[in-house]
Every structure is written in structure tokens, then in C-alpha cells.
Amino acid sequence: MVHGQVISVAEAEWSPCRACGRLVYCRQWQRSWGVCPHCSHHSRLSARDRIAQLADPGSTRLLDFDVGAYDPLEFVDSEPYSERFQRARESTGMDEAVVCARAEIMERPLVIAAMDFRFMGGSLGSGTGELITRAAEFALEERIPLLVVPASGGARMQEGALSLMQMAKTSQALASLNEAGILTVSLITDPTYGGVAASYASTTDVILAEPGARMGFAGPRVIRQTLQQTLPDDFQTAEFLLERGWIDDIVPRAHLRGTLGSLLAAQTPRTPVVDGDVELVTDPSGLADTDPWAAVQRARDLSGATTADYLQRSFDSFLELHGDRVSGDCPAVIGGLGVLEGAPVVVVGHQKGHDSAELAARNYGMASPAGFRKAARLMRLAGKLGLPVVTFIDTPGAYPGVAAEERGQAVAIAENLVLMSALPVPIVTVVIGEGGSGGALALGVADRVLMCPGATYSVISAEGCAAILWDDAEKAPDAARALRVDAKSLLSLSVVDAVLPEPGDASGYAGSVPDDVMRVALASTLTALSGGDPAALVAERKKRFRAFGAEEAPVMQEVAG
Template identity: 55%
Template sequence: MTATMDAADSVRREPEPDWVSCGRCRMLLYGKRFTRSAKVCPGCGWHSRLTVRERLDALLDPGSAEPVEPAGSVRDPLGFADLVPYTERLDRARRETGLEDAVQVVSATLGGRPVVVAAMDFRFLGGSLGSAAGEAIVTAAEAALAWRTPLLVITASGGARMQEGALSLMQMARTSNAMAALDEAGLLTITLVTDPTFGGVAASFATLSDVIVAEPGARMGFAGRRVIEQTIGETLPESFQTAEFLFEHGLIDGISPRSELPQLLSILVGAAATPSEGWADGVADPVLRDPESLSPPGIEEVVRRARVPGRPTALDHVANWTDGFVELHGDRAGSDSPAIVGGLAELNGLPVMVIGHQKGRTTEELVRHDFGMPSPAGYRKAVRLMRLAAKLGIPVVTLVDTPGAHPGPEAERTGQANAIAECLRVLGGLPVPVVTVITGEGGSGGALALAVADRVLLCENATYSVISPEGCAAILWRSSAAPAVSAAAQALRVGAKSLLSLGVADGVVPEPPGGAHRDPAAASTLVRDAVISALRELHGRDGEDLVAARRARFRRFGSAEISPTTRETVK
């Protein structure tokens, strides 16, 4: 660790107490053991606050941290004094912490990869955001920009520093502009929320990161709990503004215990790294492109196989394909949808963004994931992840398996049609490779929202249609009887051979005999190899060329020159 950090750690360093009391459950804890466990209570999981030194030692590769010194800032711009002059408060905070201000900036490595870190220390005037703290955040962002590395911000703050008046308020815009510059440069930003994170920090750089992770129980919000209760005259629930509350409402990507943070952050930083050489070597392309090579079973059997719960789900595929996957959650607007999952992963050494519909194998799982029928929040989450992939310059892989978008009244009230339309528009214009595999049911616009791709592949027993056979039979045949449903499925041409002939699918991924549910692992490996082969073909293509070709592909559907026998024109 650096000399600066050593000095901070040595200031007022008192002997470690033999026993400490948990701040939540009041369990008596042996001091040295509590410290060794990163100050997490073994009984209730309460996470005690850490100093900057403790925080960086716990997260970063040993010995890798080097200080990044911010420029000087105004000391007491208002000549402020309350019960104690501001200058005296500053001097006391510096003596007690050994820090110049509330934010420490270092360059370091995390999992062997470079990163710039701006870490807040709540001991310094409650981690408040003043001119010096704002300068430190901006310095960290500028260092990340200069060195082309990810930025990790670790927050702990009560809000803006009142003693600096309007200049403190200006730090919100100052730091937000610095984060915007990293967005424009395509650099990954991560926020680790620790307890507490409030006010101007929460309403600026803390919530502008690409990925927001919180420690269990960490609180974050704009207004504090007491202020809100006094304003509305109501008592808020105990969980209000906690990490768990934020996660439930789609405002953060995840919650991670302190012991798991180094690995999680390492995977995230790695997802923005340069692809490993030879990431596609040795992978044979299994995709079938000649309709005549397919001998499907009857259409009723195809539809049945497409819906069998034992088929690999999106999360099954990700688990089979990758060693590291960080699922990202939330639409950042107050909700999440478990029917769409997505996140950053490395596929054979190639960083990718994987987004897919998620059903489940058991009834419990199906219910928990809304039977794979996304609400608007799911599609808005997907759009957020698509845009992140475009920012980082990494491919998007989408896995489609849904009966359709959620048809409920709440979905309509919250903008289902608009959410799907935005998916179509954003996905169609992404300047990165996009590969879609329809792995089960491809139901209507709810499926197409994730399928505006450069390469659209279909599993051998998957289906893709404007409406379900049952829905079509009920409307046009005015019957729900099996013969009508079968006739509708046949007429809609929902199977792989027909879709390949029509050019809607670019290729078909074979399945194990009898269907993917008979051997899910083998089925998943075939899909993986198909995806890698498609990405190998698209890798290195110019972003503008990709968008132009993708739009041209979909422009031709339904044009007069296309017929089932001239599918080459579609490709």
C-alpha cells in the first residue's frame, strides 16, 4: 500500500478492542476475529463501516495501489462558521483520518487488470461532497480516461457539504460531467454502494455508473429517512432505502457480501477487457443452412418440444458456456422483470453481453419468472444492457424463449408497446455484432424485441410466429380444438424448416435426438458453438457496416422480390 495510505492508517491508530458489539444484533464479537472477517458479523451479516485503507486492502491486488493526487481546491470559500468554524472542522477531520478530504484516489489492479478507484471515507465529515471531494472524483475519472481503464467508485456519504454552500451543489454537475466523458469514451464505470450513500452523491456520480452493486443492508437515497417521514407524516418500513429495497425496485444491479466483492468486481473489470487471442479456435460450426437437410417431426410434436420445460433456459446456457457471469438487474426506473435476464460474461475469452428470456424447469421457477413473459421493465432492462454493450464495444447474444410479452393490465399501464418498440429500435442500431438464437418458443413481438440481429439462428425444435397456434385457431378457426390448433400451426409455418426456407432464420442449430430436453448439456454446447461461429464471422466488422447490413436484412422482408425459393436475397 502507498505511503499516503500508510499515513492515513497510522493516524490515531488505537489498540484493537478485545470485544466489539454488532451494530445490528448486538452479538458480542471477538475483536480480532471480527477484523479478520472484514468486519462482518457472523451472526446477522451486518457490515460494519471500513476505513479507506481497510476497503482498498480488501478489494485490490496486494501492493498494487498507487496514489493519484487531485489538484488543490478552495479551503473555506464562504468563511463558514456554525458552532465551530469550518476550518477547524477540516483540520480536526484531517488529523483524525490522515486524509486530505473524503475521497481517496488510487490506480491499482483488480484480478490482474488495471483500474482507477475513487473511495470515500465516511469518517471525514460524513463523506460529504465538497470542492475537494468533487475534485478527487473528477481526477479519478480523468485518470481513467487518460489510461483507458475502468473506474470504480466506492461511495459512503451523507450528501453535499453545507459549509461550502452553492459550490458544494455545483459538485453534482461537475462529477456528473466527468462520468459523461467516460460514457462517451466507452469506458466501464462501476459503483460500489456502502452504508450510507445519500443526497448529492446519490443524485450524481454514484448512480450514473454502468453497474451499481451494493453491500447487504447499505442505504442509498436522495432524501434521508427522517426528512421523508417528517415531510409526509408517516413511518416508513424498516427496509426502506436499503440495498434490498433498491434491488427489488430495479435501482441497482445486485447485492454482494463483502467477501465476494473482489471476485465479482474482477469479473466485471474483465468483461471490458480485450478479447483473448484464439477465442474462436477449434470451434466447429454446427449450423444447418439447407432446408432440405432437415427432417422435422409432425408440427404438433415440434410445438410440444419447443415448450417442454426440460429445455435449457437462458441461465442454463450461460452456466454451461462461461466461467464468469455477472447478472445485471433493473430498469433503473423502479422495477425489474425476472422474465428477462442479462449480464456480462466471457465466452471463450470473448467479452459479451448475454440477454435472454428466462422460463424455468419447475412450476415454482416458471411462476417466479412469469413464465418467460416480460413486463415493460424487462424490455427496458434489456435496452439498458444493449446500450452498455454498445458503449463497451462488445457483442450482444440474445436467447429467445417466450410465449410472448406479458399481456396484463399493469403491463399496458406501464407502456408495454413502447418498451418493445424501443427494443426493436435500439437493437437494430447497435454498432456491435448481434447474434440471436431462438431456443424454444419465439412468440410474437415479445420474441422479436430481442431478435433484430445480424444472425438469427433457430434451434431444430424451436418455433417462431406472429401468434401462438392456439391464438390463431381461436381467432380464425373460431375453435380451440386440437385439429384447429394443428391446422393453424401448419398454416403459420412455425417450424425450423419453413422459417429457414422463408429466410427468417439464417440457420438451424441441431438438437440431440428427440429434442433438447433429452440431453440439455449437449444441446447447450451445440448452441454455444453456433454462437461462437457466428461471432467469429462478424468479429472485426465496422459498426456502421453492421448496422447498415442489419437494417437492409430486415428491410427486405415482405418485399416483392422475395419468395420462399429465393432466400439468398434475404441473406
């Protein structure tokens, strides 16, 4: 299958790539599912080929939803719509622009609704919308995830306003899956435009895209003709969309099955299987006295482990998801779906780096509103799927720039505080480096707050406090001591619930803990929080924060029965 059309060896041995023009042996096209070996251009696949490429062999059962032919307006342009529709059926062997199937990917069941651009440009008509809706309803009935694979030039004009109504109908069907806690995924292929892009292609929990796939509401030609604008070369491509926060990731065709398998695994929550034992320090007397200013220097040491380091070394696997679906993808916050001791979790954390170049690229761990909104989006997904949340704090504070204020930095932080307060799943936070101000707390409203022994947590940086209250930045060491930013002080104030144990050999140590210690500490803490009543969990979390500033300091409570 090449560009959605069968090419037999008898017809042609070679076919040119539409992107680079170089000839490709047709059997090679077929083996690579239409990916050019020279330029990696992803050519179009038919709907059936798409399902065959993604699904486990022998697992596919086509869903025979009969929607019939529909010509409500008896529309005629250069020819009657009924004739155009019938010709599409004959040329593709399909009844409509969508093929629906129940299948498995990596032995995990799902429903796939794949569009075929060959059928009238994959246009969204009444039959198309009906098939997408029935696929969603079947997924709801079976309580299994739904994968939609759009390929469309837009709405089917020959059906008038009834075509427009399909946008609402299909969106309503996906909303039902959202309310039921069922995972939805969209795989954007080239092209995805108009009513499809503005409905079910963009409202799923996770949006993946193939390299170079284009998605938008108005196509480039329409924009050029209407507004006479010059468009960027990569306009509306997957790469353009990823940079602006609209999709989660770009996945080459060869890696789609593995990525989708990892996503589908998140539909089945499990309790971590704890392998090992770590004794967390909950009594301040069990910690050595530390000079708070020395703790500040230690927390900032670039040799310490970052969120990305712990994700790589303490978790079984991690699939990063991008974007806030509003304005961008903040590099200072990374998040996605992880597996910890066999259990799926949502992980979000600040990310700095180990050198000046990475620090600059990550904005020194200072999140923009897009970073906090990305975190919120992922935590809402955790709440929907019933997955626990792990957050890592390591930031000097939220980014203080003009652009951040224009995009609502304070509002983004405030919304996270409200969201985390009522999230009906266990939340564990670990302060691994700097815990700076509201930018830290925006990831820190948790059931349990753990801390690395060399980390800090404060309302403001020591330098900032010294400049404001002493009018002398040289007083930063005095400010750090007055603020009591070190782990022992914070444990005594019950700001943190426990401190991870100090390694036996602190030579060259920058505040991190060994990977196995982090893994076991997180797994055992989540296990203790799992299995209880979500309402009780939320009530205890609120009680914990309600007690700050009251007469009695909060204490750790056992949630699970």
C-alpha cells in the same frame, strides 16, 4: 480497523457489533474486513482500508491530487466551518473525504475513488467533487475503468450552492468516460445519500451494493418529518433497491474482488477461440418434415434447456446484472456479462423454468416493460464497450397485463427494435423454445438468427390465432400448420438464418441442443461477424430486415473480411 477506527489489542480484545450487539474478537473483525461473523453486518471501512481490501497487494499507487482547503462562504454555525474542516483533517489523517488511487483488481488496472464517512460524514463539498472529477479525468487519460465507492450523508451545507454544483461537475466527468467507452462502476456502501446518490453514485454502468447498504436522495428522518409517512423496515436498503431495479447486484464484501474482476474483464473485447466444429443447417432440405403443432408442443416442454441452463453449461462464466433503472427487475428476462470461449459478451434471454413453481416465479417467460428495458440497458453497455451480444428467445409473448400497459409495454418493445437495429456490435440470436410475437422480436433484431430444431417462431400463438380467425380454440393445430411455425418452414422463409443440428439420439428430447453444440455454434458465428467495420455490420443488419416482404428474400452475408 473497526467502524473506520483503529482498535489495537492493547486497547480492546473484543468489540460489540453495532447491528446484533454480540461481541466479536477484534482480530476477527480485522480478518473479515469488518463483517460480523454472527449476523453478517457490514460495518464501515475507512477509504484506505477499502482500497486495501479490494486491490491486489502491491498494486496501489495513491494519486496525490492536492485540492487544498475551501471555505468560500466563511460559514459559521456552532463553530467556523474552517475549524470543523481542520478538525476532520486531524482526526482522520486525510485532506478530504475521498482517497484516489490507481490500482489493480485481479491483475486488471483501474482507478478507485473511495469515500470516507469519518470525514464530515462523507459530505459532498468542492474538494470532494474535485477529487472525484480528477479521478475520472485520470481514468480517461489512462483509458482504464473507474470504480467509485460512495459513503456520504449528502451535500456539504457549509459551502452553499457551490456544493450543489459538484453534482453537475462530477456527473459531467462520468459522462466523458461514457462517451469514451470506458467502464464505470459504483459500489454503494452505507450510507449513500443526497447529492452523492443523485450524481456519480447512480450514473455508472454498473451499480453494486454491499448487503444492507442504504441509498436514497432524502433520508428516512427527513421523509418522516416532512411527510409524516411510515416507512417499510427495509426502506432504501440494498435489498429494497435491487427489487425495484435500481442496482445490479448485492455483493458481500468477501466476494467483491471476484465480482469486480469479472466486470473489469469486459473492458477488453476479444474474439472467441473456437474449439470444435458444428455444421449449421442452412438449406431447408437438410431438415426433416415436422408437424408444426408437434413443434409447438415440443417447444413448450419444460424438460428443454432454458437460457439459464445454456448460460451455466455453454459459457465459461456469467455475471448476472439486474434492473432497468426505471421501475423494477423483471424475472422473465435474465442478462449480464458472460465469457464465451475466452471472449466477453453481453447475454440476454427469456427465462421460463423446469417446473410450475419456477414458471410462476419467472412469469412464464413473459417479460414486462422492465424486462425489455433491462435488456436495452445491457445492450447499450455492450455497444459502449464494443462487446458482442447474444440473445436467447423463449417466450409465449410479452406480458399482457394492466400494469405492463400502464408502464408502456408497446413503447419498451418498440425502443428495443430501434436500438438493436443500429447497435454497432455483432448480435446473434438463438430461438431455443417458443418465439412468441413482439415479445420475442424485442430480443431478435440480430445479424444472425439461429434456431433450435424443436423451437417455434410466430406472430401469435396457435391458440390465439385459432380463437381470432376460426373462433374456435380447438383449431389450434390447424392454425399452427397455417402459420408455419416450425424450424424448417421458418428457414425456408429466411426468418431464421440457420438451424442447429438435431442430436443423434432424440429420446426424451425437448428441442434443446447439446451444450457443446450451442457453445461452438455461438462462438463460430460471432467469430465470423467480428473484426469488420461496425457501419457495414449495421448496414447488413438493416438490409436483412428491409428485405422481408420485398421481392427478394434476405440471405446470409459474410461481414468480416
